[in-house]
Amino acid sequence: MAIRRPLGQRERAINAARTNSALEGARSTDATRADQDAYVRGEIDISELGHRVRARYNLV
Numbered sequence: 001m002a003i004r005r006p007l008g009q010r011e012r013a014i015n016a017a018r019t020n021s022a023l024e025g026a027r028s029t030d031a032t033r034a035d036q037d038a039y040v041r042g043e044i045d046i047s048e049l050g051h052r053v054r055a056r057y058n059l060v
Contacts, residue, residue: 010040031056 007015014036021028028036032053039049054060 008040010042014040029056 017036018028018033035044035049035052038044039046044052051060
């Protein structure tokens with residue numbers, strides 16, 4: 001049995017966003033999910049995550 005560590009704030013936020021999307025019948029692209037994962041790991045901040053997603057969908 002694996003020992004689970006408590007979820008961090010970033011991970012909870014991304015899980016909530018993914019759950020909300022799924023409840024609406026949507027799923028983010030693999031590229032967006034990779035950016036979300038980079039955010040959870042602390043490699044990028046929320047501003048950079050937003051910038052990447054907006055640029056990907058031409059919402060800049």
